[in-house]
């Protein structure tokens with residue numbers, strides 16, 4: 481026992497002789513109880529607040545490791561004037577050759593191993609929980625609040641709001657984890673130095689190929705047949721008349737078990753390969769599309785309508801899920817759809833006359849900040865209804881208040897003036913938009929033609945059968961629903 485206290489004494493003296501070690505030891509002593517306590521708390525109760533997480537894993541954790549490194553450096557390299565014999569080579573040689581001193585050496589080694597063990601355990605805990613923290617949706621989505629606020633808000637409204645950011649943005653495997661942390665570090669600097677672009681650029685440079693992430697959950701080769709899509713919209717008339725669009729989407733298959741690939745997911749069947757070259761990095765204009773068929777024949781379709789030749793550094797891209805589903809999770813709606821959705825949910829009351837039309841007008845005004853938009857929407861709607869429907873406002877003020885809150889929400893979930901995100905800043909490529917100029921129509925516009933005269937089809941029925949378009953009571957719905965509403 482006396483030897484043990486000797487050893488601890490020698491160890492402490494060793495540390496005390498070097499200022500560097502001393503500072504390190506102090507840091508370790510101070511941080512350890514907080515760090516271990518916080519990690520254990522996080523393990524059991526899961527800390528949700530990203531800033532508390534940041535204090536633990538981005539400040540306390542590195543401080544603890546830094547302290548250990550200082551202790552180590554001090555012991556070996558920054559000894560005081562007096563020679564510290566602990567752990568030096570001569571000392572070790574001395575002890576290992578003299579049998580009488582051997583037992584003390586064993587204790588010293590034991591003590592060192594014990595301390596290292598404790599430290600390794602703490603570092604293991606730190607690495608394990610720190611990894612989870614860095615991968616958590618709250619870290620990705622909330623830590624850099626203004627920067628990620630738009631993506632996080634849109635994500636929370638999407639079908640993927642329970643899929644964590646990393647499942648799409650990183651996926652499994654160490655290589656992509658490391659890549660993401662390297663680019664993450666770069667992004668932290670950009671945020672710290674305020675050099676990041678507003679809005680954040682899209683398409684995302686160097687995003688992992690979608691097939692390696694989406695296909696962890698979705699299997700287009702098992703899709704088949706067609707899908708009935710019913711869209712509910714509202715007209716801009718006094719009654720806000722609800723209308724329906726009914727489409728039979730040829731969702732098709734990337735090669736199901738019975739048939740061959742067909743329809744929309746034909747593009748991602750393994751036997752077909754579609755590559756394209758866009759005019760610039762936005763991928764909005766596709767200059768050239770190449771199809772390699774199962775038998776190896778190749779068809780090159782060139783765009784006769786191209787406004788600019790592709791820049792020389794423009795990559796040849798293999799078409800994948802994200803060329804159509806570019807907004808699976810960050811769904812920024814166009815104004816009409818945003819308002820329709822709020823009307824459908826009842827957030828905006830359907831029985832307030834002309835609310836669709838008035839809402840469309842106010843949300844499309846230019847606003848400098850989110851706060852200006854919130855108050856502007858309230859002021860303008862109030863003024864208009866006071867003027868045109870004074871009785872209604874007097875009798876049922878709650879109706880207008882609710883409408884205002886709904887319209888404000890439709891705006892603030894999709895438009896972010898602070899990040900320069902206006903309506904339609906982020907284009908959704910899943911369809912073709914009202915003007916038939918985006919999404920599918922970047923290729924299927926009738927002007928992509930091969931040397932032999934084959935044209936990428938622009939026939940409406942290749943993609944969908946339109947069963948009804950903006951009709952109040954479409955026959956087809958009555959047929960399907962058996963006259964029940």
Ligand code: HEC
Pocket residue numbers: 617620621628631632635640643644645646647648649680681682683684685687802805806807808809810906
């Ligand atoms: C279902 C998959 C999926 C999930 C989950 C997901 N993203 Fe994305 N994200 C994408 C795709 C796809 C793009 C756009 C790719 C492109 O067009 O290059 C994107 C783009 C982005 C962009 C670039 C700006 C933009 O909107 O194009 C940011 C920033 C971003 N995501 C952050 C996040 C954060 C933060 C989370 C978690 C809160 C998250 N993402 C969750 C798929 C996903």
Ligand code: HEC
Pocket residue numbers: 639640643644647648690693694695696697698801802805808
């Ligand atoms: C971790 C699993 C997971 C990953 C990864 C994932 N998804 Fe999904 N996805 C889901 C789930 C679950 C749903 C169903 C959500 C629902 O019905 O509310 C869904 C729904 C969808 C839908 C239907 C949306 C709708 O409006 O009904 C599409 C399209 C889709 N995902 C595309 C993608 C694409 C593209 C990617 C890759 C960028 C992707 N998903 C990655 C789990 C995932």
Ligand code: HEC
Pocket residue numbers: 690691694695698699700707709729731744745747748799800801802803804805910
């Ligand atoms: C050529 C464009 C295109 C490509 C490429 C594509 N999709 Fe789709 N996908 C669509 C369209 C269009 C729909 C129907 C959307 C709708 O409901 O209106 C759809 C529907 C889906 C759905 C919902 C199916 C359902 O029955 O509700 C999922 C899931 C999906 N796609 C996943 C994927 C995945 C994963 C990939 C990549 C392997 C992929 N898609 C590639 C265009 C595409």
Ligand code: HEC
Pocket residue numbers: 730741742743744746747754755756766769770771799803804909910911919920921922923924935936937942943
């Ligand atoms: C990068 C170019 C490109 C884009 C973008 C694109 N396609 Fe295609 N698509 C092609 C080519 C090439 C063909 C083969 C030529 C043809 O059949 O006209 C094709 C064929 C098709 C076919 C016929 C498949 C079959 O059964 O033979 C459908 C359906 C289709 N596309 C739907 C879509 C839809 C829906 C979208 C948008 C969500 C879309 N495409 C976007 C290039 C593209």
Ligand code: HEC
Pocket residue numbers: 711725727910911912920921924937938939940941942943944946949
């Ligand atoms: C290359 C495939 C393709 C072609 C060709 C095509 N569409 Fe579409 N269209 C789509 C897809 C995909 C959607 C669904 C988008 C979505 O899910 O929101 C769509 C949606 C629509 C909608 C519903 C819009 C809404 O949300 O209310 C209408 C209307 C429509 N298309 C009309 C047409 C007409 C008319 C033509 C022919 C001139 C045509 N489309 C050609 C792929 C195509």
